[in-house]
Amino acid sequence: xxxxxxxxxxxxxxxxxxxxxxxxxxxxxxxxxxxxxxxxxxxxxxxxxxxxxxxxxxxxxxxxxxxxxxxxxxxxxxxxxxxxxxxxxxxxxxxxxxxxxxxxxxxxxxxxxxxxxxxxxxxxxxxxxxxxxxxxxxxxxxxxxxxxxxxxxxxxxxxxxxxxxxxxxxxxxxxxxxxxxxxxxxxxxxxxxxxxxxxxxxxxxxxxxxxxxxxxxxxxxxxxxxxxxxxxxxxxxxxxxxxxxxxxxxxxxxxxxxxxxxxxxxxxxxxxxxxxxxxxxxxxxxxxxxxxxxxxxxxxxxxxxxxxxxxxxxxxxxxxxxxxxxxxxxxxxxxxxxxxxxxxxxxxxxxxxxxxxx
Amino acid sequence: xxxxxxxxxxxxxxxxxxxxxxxxxxxxxxxxxxxxxxxxxxxxxxxxxxxxxxxxxxxxxxxxxxxxxxxxxxxxxxxxxxxxxxxxxxxxxxxxxxxxxxxxxxxxxxxxxxxxxxxxxxxxxxxxxxxxxxxxxxxxxxxxxxxxxxxxxxxxxxxxxxxxxxxxxxxxxxxxxxxxxxxxxxxxxxxxxxxxxxxxxxxxxxxxxxxxxxxxxxxxxxxxxxxxxxxxxxxxxxxxxxxxxxxxxxxxxxxxxxxxxxxxxxxxxxxxxxxxxxxxxxxxxxxxxxxxxxxxxxxxxxxxxxxxxxxxxxxxxxxxxxxxxxxxxxxxxxxxxxxxxxxxxxxxxxxxxxxxxxxxxxxxxxxxxx
Numbered sequence: 001x002x003x004x005x006x007x008x009x010x011x012x013x014x015x016x017x018x019x020x021x022x023x024x025x026x027x028x029x030x031x032x033x034x035x036x037x038x039x040x041x042x043x044x045x046x047x048x049x050x051x052x053x054x055x056x057x058x059x060x061x062x063x064x065x066x067x068x069x070x071x072x073x074x075x076x077x078x079x080x081x082x083x084x085x086x087x088x089x090x091x092x093x094x095x096x097x098x099x100x101x102x103x104x105x106x107x108x109x110x111x112x113x114x115x116x117x118x119x120x121x122x123x124x125x126x127x128x129x130x131x132x133x134x135x136x137x138x139x140x141x142x143x144x145x146x147x148x149x150x151x152x153x154x155x156x157x158x159x160x161x162x163x164x165x166x167x168x169x170x171x172x173x174x175x176x177x178x179x180x181x182x183x184x185x186x187x188x189x190x191x192x193x194x195x196x197x198x199x200x201x202x203x204x205x206x207x208x209x210x211x212x213x214x215x216x217x218x219x220x221x222x223x224x225x226x227x228x229x230x231x232x233x234x235x236x237x238x239x240x241x242x243x244x245x246x247x248x249x250x251x252x253x254x255x256x257x258x259x260x261x262x263x264x265x266x267x268x269x270x271x272x273x274x275x276x277x278x279x280x281x282x283x284x285x286x287x288x289x290x291x292x293x294x295x296x297x298x299x300x301x302x303x304x305x306x307x308x309x310x311x312x313x314x315x316x317x318x319x320x321x322x323x324x325x326x327x328x329x330x331x332x333x334x335x336x337x338x339x340x341x342x343x344x345x346x347x348x349x350x351x352x353x354x355x356x357x358x
Numbered sequence: 359x360x361x362x363x364x365x366x367x368x369x370x371x372x373x374x375x376x377x378x379x380x381x382x383x384x385x386x387x388x389x390x391x392x393x394x395x396x397x398x399x400x401x402x403x404x405x406x407x408x409x410x411x412x413x414x415x416x417x418x419x420x421x422x423x424x425x426x427x428x429x430x431x432x433x434x435x436x437x438x439x440x441x442x443x444x445x446x447x448x449x450x451x452x453x454x455x456x457x458x459x460x461x462x463x464x465x466x467x468x469x470x471x472x473x474x475x476x477x478x479x480x481x482x483x484x485x486x487x488x489x490x491x492x493x494x495x496x497x498x499x500x501x502x503x504x505x506x507x508x509x510x511x512x513x514x515x516x517x518x519x520x521x522x523x524x525x526x527x528x529x530x531x532x533x534x535x536x537x538x539x540x541x542x543x544x545x546x547x548x549x550x551x552x553x554x555x556x557x558x559x560x561x562x563x564x565x566x567x568x569x570x571x572x573x574x575x576x577x578x579x580x581x582x583x584x585x586x587x588x589x590x591x592x593x594x595x596x597x598x599x600x601x602x603x604x605x606x607x608x609x610x611x612x613x614x615x616x617x618x619x620x621x622x623x624x625x626x627x628x629x630x631x632x633x634x635x636x637x638x639x640x641x642x643x644x645x646x647x648x649x650x651x652x653x654x655x656x657x658x659x660x661x662x663x664x665x666x667x668x669x670x671x672x673x674x675x676x677x678x679x680x681x682x683x684x685x686x687x688x689x690x691x692x693x694x695x696x697x698x699x700x701x702x703x704x705x706x707x708x709x710x711x712x713x714x715x716x717x718x719x720x721x722x723x724x725x726x727x728x
Contacts, residue, residue, distance in 0.1 A: 067439055067443075068439075068465075068468040068469075069435040069436060069438065069439030069464070069465040069468060069469075070435070070436045070439055072432075072435060072464070073431070073432035073433065073434075073435035073436040073461075074432065074436070075432075076428040076429070076431055076432040076435075077428060077429050077432045079428070080426060080427075080428035080429065084426075105428070105431070105495070106428045108485075108491050109427040109428055109431075109488055109491060110427075110428075111486060126467070126499075127470055129468050132464075132467050132468060132499050135498045135499060136464070136495055136498055136499060138498075139494045139495055139498040140491055140494060140495060157518045158498075158517050158518040159516040159517035159518060162516060163483060163485075164485075
């Protein structure tokens, strides 16, 4: 394949795509990027693109702020028009958002091969819209790049290997990204001076099942308050979640700061004692930077972290959270095990696509 | 009382929804809401079938009309999401493998409304067919799987579906066929010819025997060379047995475009307009054999035990081959296969399990329990 169209829309997808784009340039695959507009805020300004070395999208669809069905529908229309005009050899999609699904669906109906990076991940919770997006995208993709063995197995259990579909374990492009950006972050970020803490626990909360449920939110804050009595807890928090806390009269005793960018987040991950999160990506990044993680969810797509003792799932239970903290306080782990490849995932993708005969 | 949205969009859906709507009439446990996406919308493709099959007028019509695959799917999603939010149903039931099937399942799944796919698990394993993509996508997110035959169950199990969610219910097309065969005897039987002046009377032709043909797949009719070969073959068959050919607009267009209408002007080829449902099943039920590349007729001929030759490399309805009277063949084998049928050596078969006219009853029974 010589000409690829990449469809992205959500912030983490830009980081993944940029990592692969750099490899496309080295291998000689021509790539054009469609930005659906799914994430659209101040953090997505020109500065973000420049700082992160993200190539400028060739097309911007500006679709955001709609219900799931309407958003996906509008994206399908927009992407199809571009694909008809550009006639690429393949369409590349990342992860599990509405942009991922719309890109895959539009391409498959036009018989353009679909390549899915981060394929095969499953939380087995279909109430998460991401889970539906993942399953659907995998089902219609022609080439499935899996970050982990668990992902490969999930696809095989769904019968994917029975057909003319390529399943390739290539490692995790987020590890490549973490390695690349960590060097930059050292130079660009001043977050450590700002927070000025020698030891701290880093926590993030953003999933609707936590922020929009008073009961869950209360449990988590109680647990974090408890941990904060032993070691300072630092929480970059969305203003919306901060407002919810105020309305509910839940008083966090730990330190809240404004949301942070990717570079700042890397520095916090690198220098914290422990990570507590409900994000999918942060669980893995904790591992990349050699930190244990407590996950504020009932399931995870990154089961190998749990299976190997790097991660504990606690939901929103304050007692379980406190227990997990006590457990990790003294635990020493070896983080050199190769769960997500060795940082060559993007290179593998670019090489494979370059050699792929249409 | 459970509220269930039933979705129809395109012509092949109407025959599947009809028996469900009849069965639900006056039901005190389930309230149906019929949504027509309008994928097929004109009188010829839609209105006429509603009337013939006695389907009540849709409660909601999304009127999306014709467009590209993505655009159509998009419009259905946008419209159907509003319907689901307004109606807040307990279930959404979709049928078959058209764009409406996939779009409505996707919307319902995202709203955490339970979805049922009737005709789940069919696979041609040919992803160049848009219908195959629609089937795969729908089955990957639907909650309950209603299947027409055991091979579909096996396909789903291979894809990791929980057995407890699969219900082999039989074939709704056969419900509709059984309910209408008698009525079809008194439908219109005389049609104007398109390939020359004159008329054809099906009842008269039936006295000596004829074959019925349908062709519309892009792989057979979109390329001049392939279509030319087919026209030649049809002409040769017609020297031995009359052929009645209700022609799909796409095929008619291509025959004219490629300058093949002259070659279609043979005394024993009867080219006619597309038929209504009753006219069509009458035509099939009185025929000696069917020569086709479409889906539904493979099932109807299997139930009627009439030899069917399907000119495709694969079928998503293999039970019609294993058990029924259907046979997959290549273009170059059409002549020898039709010769065999004329000699009385055509394939006969068995009626698959639950293709008995009681499928709607089974489905409604299950809906009340889940």
